[in-house]
Amino acid sequence: MEEQKKKINLAFLPAWGAGHTPSTIELAKRLLLHPSSAGRLSVTLILTPSTAAFSSSLALLPTSSSSSISIYYLPSIELPSLQSTDGMSDHAARCFQLYTPHIKSALAATSASAIIIDYFATAVIDAANELRIPTYVYIPFNASMLALVLHLPTLHDEIPLEFDQFQGQIHVPGLPPIPPFSMPSPFMDKKNRQYTWSIYHAQRLKHVRGILVNTFRALEKGVISAIESDKSVPTVHPVGPILHFSAGVRHECLHWLDEQPAASVVFLCFGSMGMMTAAQAAEAAAGIERSGYRFLWILRLAGGEKDGLPLGFRERTKGKGIVWEGWVPQMEILDHMAVGGFVTHGGWNSILESLWHGVPMVTWPMYAEQHLNAFEMAAEMGLAAEMAMDRRQEGWVTAEEVESKVRWLMEDSEEGRKVRERVKEMKAASREAVEKGGQSWNELDKIVTELLNESGEFGVNTRLHSEHSYE
Numbered sequence: 223m224e225e226q227k228k229k230i231n232l233a234f235l236p237a238w239g240a241g242h243t244p245s246t247i248e249l250a251k252r253l254l255l256h257p258s259s260a261g262r263l264s265v266t267l268i269l270t271p272s273t274a275a276f277s278s279s280l281a282l283l284p285t286s287s288s289s290s291i292s293i294y295y296l297p298s299i300e301l302p303s304l305q306s307t308d309g310m311s312d313h314a315a316r317c318f319q320l321y322t323p324h325i326k327s328a329l330a331a332t333s334a335s336a337i338i339i340d341y342f343a344t345a346v347i348d349a350a351n352e353l354r355i356p357t358y359v360y361i362p363f364n365a366s367m368l369a370l371v372l373h374l375p376t377l378h379d380e381i382p383l384e385f386d387q388f389q390g391q392i393h394v395p396g397l398p399p400i401p402p403f404s405m406p407s408p409f410m411d412k413k414n415r416q417y418t419w420s421i422y423h424a425q426r427l428k429h430v431r432g433i434l435v436n437t438f439r440a441l442e443k444g445v446i447s448a449i450e451s452d453k454s455v456p457t458v459h460p461v462g463p464i465l466h467f468s469a470g471v472r473h474e475c476l477h478w479l480d481e482q483p484a485a486s487v488v489f490l491c492f493g494s495m496g497m498m499t500a501a502q503a504a505e506a507a508a509g510i511e512r513s514g515y516r517f518l519w520i521l522r523l524a525g526g527e528k529d530g531l532p533l534g535f536r537e538r539t540k541g542k543g544i545v546w547e548g549w550v551p552q553m554e555i556l557d558h559m560a561v562g563g564f565v566t567h568g569g570w571n572s573i574l575e576s577l578w579h580g581v582p583m584v585t586w587p588m589y590a591e592q593h594l595n596a597f598e599m600a601a602e603m604g605l606a607a608e609m610a611m612d613r614r615q616e617g618w619v620t621a622e623e624v625e626s627k628v629r630w631l632m633e634d635s636e637e638g639r640k641v642r643e644r645v646k647e648m649k650a651a652s653r654e655a656v657e658k659g660g661q662s663w664n665e666l667d668k669i670v671t672e673l674l675n676e677s678g679e680f681g682v683n684t685r686l687h688s689e690h691s692y693e
Contacts, residue, residue: 228262229261229262229263229264230262230263230264230335230336230673230674231264231265231266231332231333231334231335232250232253232263232264232265232266232334232335232336232337232338232673233265233266233267233268233294233328233329233332233334233336233337233338233355234246234247234249234250234265234266234267234268234337234338234339234360235268235318235325235337235338235339235340235343235346236267236269236273236277236340237273237314237318237340237341237342237343238270238272238273238276238314239276239310239314239494240493240494240495240571241362241363241493241494241569241570241571241590242340242342242362243273243276243277243280243282244280244282244466244571245362245436245464245465245466245571246338246340246360246362247267247277247282247283247466248464248465248466249338249360249434249436249461249464250265250267250291250338251291252461252464252666253265253666253669253670254290254291256663256666256667256670257658258666258667258670258671258674259670259674262674263290263670263673263674264290264291264292265290265291265292266291266292266293266294266328266332266334267283267291267292267293267294268294268296268325268328268329268332268337269293269294269295269296270296270317270321271295271296271297271298274293274295280468281468282466292332294328294331294332296321296324296325296328297324299320299321299324301316301317301320302316302317307415308414308415308416309408309414309415309416310416310495310590311342311408311416311419311420311590312414312415312416312419314340314342314343315342315343315344315345315419315422315423316415318340318342318343318345318346319345319346321346322345322346322349323349325346325349326346326349326350326352326353329349329350329353329355330353334355335355335673336355336356336357336358336431336673337350337355337356337357337358338357338358338359338360338434339357339358339359339360340359340360340362341359341360341361341362341363341423342419342423344359344422344423344426344427345422345426347426347429347430351429356430356431357429357430357431358430358431358432358433358434358669359427359430359432359433359434360434360436361433361434361435361436362436362464362570362571363436363570363591363595364435364436364437364441364442364570364573364595364598365435365437365442365445365446365449365458365460366396366397366442366445366594366595366598366602367406367570367591367594367595368433368435368449368458369394369395369396369397369445369448369449370394370397370400370405370406370594371420371423371424371427372424372427372449372452372455373394373395373424374409374420374421374424375421375424375425377392377394378412378421384410384411384412385402385405385409385410386402386403386405386410386613386614387402388402390402392405395448395449395451395452396444396445396446396447396448396449397445397448397598397602398601398602400594400597401597403593403613404593404594404596404597405593405594406590406591406592406593406594407589407590407591407592407593408420408590408591427455427456428454428455428456430456431456431457432456432457432458432459432669432672433455433456433457433458433459434459434461434665434669435458435459435460435461435462436461436462436463436464436570436574437460437462437463438460438462438463438651438652438655438656438661438662439460439655439661439662440648440651440652440654440655440661441577441603441648441651441652442460446458446460459665459666459668459669460661460662460665461662461665461666461669462574462652462655462656462662463574463577463578463652463655463656463662464574465553465571465574465575465578466553467553468551468553470551472554473550473551473554475518475544475546475550475555476551476554476555476558478518478544479518479555479558479560479561480558480560482516482560483560484559484560484562485559485560485561485562486515486516486560486562487515487516487517487518487560487561487562488510488513488515488516488517488518488561488562488563488564488565488628488631488632489517489518489555489556489561489563489564489565489581490506490510490517490518490519490520490521490564490565490566491519491520491550491552491555491564491565491566491567491572492520492522492566492567492586492588493566493567493569493572493588495588495589496522496567496569496588496589497522497523497524497588498521498522498523498524498530499523499524499525499527499530499616500523500527500528500529500530501530502530502618502619503521503523503530503531504530504531504532505618505619505620505621505624506619506621506624507530507531507532507535508532508621508624508625509620509621509622509623509624509625509626509628510539510543510624510625510628511532511535511538511539512621512625513624513625513628513629513632515628515629515632516542516543516560517539517542517543517544517628518543518544518546518550518555518561519543519544519545519546520546520547520550521545521546521547522547531545552572552575553575553579556575556576556578556579556581557579561581562581562582562631562632563581563582563583563584563628563631563632564576564581564582564583564584564631565583565584565586565609565627565628565631566583566584566585566586567585567586567587567588567589567592568583568585568586568587568592568593568595568596568599568606569590569592569595570591570595573595573599573606574652576645577605577645577648577649577652578649578652578653579649580645580646580648580649581645582605582606582631582638582641582642582645583599583605583606583607583631583645584606584607584608584609584627584628584630584631585599585600585606585607585608585609586609586611586619587608587609587611587617588617593613596608596609603644604640604641604644605641605644605645605648606641607627607630607631607641609623609624609627610623611623
């Protein structure tokens with residue numbers, strides 16, 4: 223009986239970045255606070271120097287020494303620069319690969335009973351297996367992207383061409399046929415190491431104890447069921463929405479929103495890495511101005527360019543709109559009664575935040591898996607409209623398209639009403655999922671119970687280990 227009640231330590235290995243670190247740490251907190259843990263669970267965050275610095279800058283780390291979350295700081299080692307790699311996901315995966323011996327030492331030093339790793343860190347699975355520590359993977363994106371990743375090795379064999387040269391649609395179990403130009407950016411160049419790593423991750427995902435996904439069943443029921451029907455895939459746990467709620471000094475832009483009528487402002491924001499060329503910003507500005515609607519536009523220009531706005535734009539729109547060039551509290555803005563629509567890059571965190579607050583969207587995808595998200599949100603889920611763009615021309619969007627989509631978002635059309643109603647339904651469903659007894663709450667309960675009951679016994683994924691090997 224005493225053995226069953228021992229406290230266990232759960233290690234987390236988050237990746238750096240706004241789309242990964244905050245929700246991973248929030249997931250750790252939710253597992254700790256879940257009633258099933260009954261004070262028997264502690265967490266160790268294993269952080270690289272860059273992830274530690276990023277976490278500190280956002281005040282994500284616990285400040286109390288009495289917290290059940292402890293930090294293991296990995297040492298500084300020689301790593302490739304981002305510029306020397308093929309992109310963010312290549313850089314992240316290679317860094318985790320180089321850190322593997324240090325991560326193995328961290329697991330041993332902290333007496334970890336299990337580890338939850340970021341999707342980019344699958345290179346460390348073997349090290350955990352050598353210590354007989356079960357590995358779970360946290361997927362900070364959606365189940366649709368997970369389904370595509372899992373099916374990617376099959377697509378690689380079936381479609382020898384680059385996807386943008388493929389004449390037809392791409393078929394993935396559980397998803398509607400995908401147009402080639404809606405494929406994620408890392409998949410659009412098969413010679414790029416980001417694509418190679420995606421194949422690797424797909425294979426390694428078959429060798430973990432479970433997969434935790436930042437989504438909820440009501441949102442992606444069909445594709446989750448399709449993944450679960452594949453017996454080669456470990457247990458999938460939809461645990462979302464995992465959102466990070468921050469508190470601080472009220473931002474200046476919120477005071478401006480206070481002065482605007484209800485649901486009158488279109489909010490345009492493109493994530494921590496979403497940037498526009500000066501030419502695209504000028505084109506977008508023309509469309510926004512012609513739409514006639516109030517706006518709050520978070521603008522970051524690429525390549526150090528200074529100002530891409532048309533001459534006189536700020537003066538003509540003074541009082542009606544704000545162009546902000548720094549960080550803003552997106553969650554608080556989406557929660558403001560003055561915001562009536564959201565033009566977003568379609569990062570998964572931003573989509574979940576918009577649904578949580580019941581704000582309809584137009585997606586303007588720019589990088590990563592955002593083009594797939596945009597397609598799914600419009601074609602499959604009926605929760606957004608997708609900005610028409612030319613991916614062959616670096617995703618160029620015309621002023622006419624911007625004006626049209628802003629009007630669609632803010633005006634009272636029949637199609638817009640249907641989308642707003644669907645968004646309202648998902649607002650309720652997202653909140654129900656994480657409440658006590660909700661589907662995502664129950665998934666956390668399953669994970670905690672499994673960890674506490676089977677710690678020290680399950681080692682590697684016994685369901686799959688005898689059937690699959692990786693070389």
